[in-house]
Amino acid sequence: MARGRDKHQAHRAAVAALGRSLSRRARSACEVCGDSGRLDVVEVQGNPEPEPEEAWAILACSRCQEAMEGRWEAGELHFLQTAVWSDVRPAQLVAVRLARKVAESGVTWARDLLEGLYLDEETEALL
Numbered sequence: 001m002a003r004g005r006d007k008h009q010a011h012r013a014a015v016a017a018l019g020r021s022l023s024r025r026a027r028s029a030c031e032v033c034g035d036s037g038r039l040d041v042v043e044v045q046g047n048p049e050p051e052p053e054e055a056w057a058i059l060a061c062s063r064c065q066e067a068m069e070g071r072w073e074a075g076e077l078h079f080l081q082t083a084v085w086s087d088v089r090p091a092q093l094v095a096v097r098l099a100r101k102v103a104e105s106g107v108t109w110a111r112d113l114l115e116g117l118y119l120d121e122e123t124e125a126l127l
Contacts (some may be wrong), residue, residue, distance in 0.1 A: 016041055022059045030061040031091040032098075033079040037061060042068070044090040046126050058090045067098055074107040081113055093126055100127075 019041050022031075029036045039059040047056035060068070067077060080102070083095035096119070102110035119127075 018054055018057050019059070021054055022057060025054070025088065026059045029059075030064055031058040031086070031088055032060055032064040032083050032094055035061045035063065040065065042094075044093055046093065056090055058088070058094060060094075064094070068094060070101075072098070072102070074102050074105065074110070077102055078109070080110070084113060084117055089123065089126075092123065096127055 022041055023039075025031075026039075028039070030039060039061055042058050042060045042065060044056050044058060047053065049056075063076065066072065077098065080095050080099045084092060084099055086092040086095060096114075096117070099110050099113055099117075103114050
């Protein structure tokens, strides 16, 4: 049991170590909505590698983290209309995944957003 805990703690430490490079990439702003303030490193689901890496992590504010966990209000997520076009692939993946959840709940602007969205095959496969 201790081995699993140690492995988990080592993984969390590796994710946290990405903070400095992610902060430079994000210019100290949430990579999904653009807000500044308290930001945390969040590992984006789908990383095929066991070790965390910059290509699969983002800096996110508490609002975006809550949205990723399923706690959101559709009226607070209009920033997704810009975020789905992000050049930062993990931020784009998070934004598209959130937009899909919002659209599934019947929100018209999210459905319209997804209808007009073009993603390359590689990105689409990661969703």
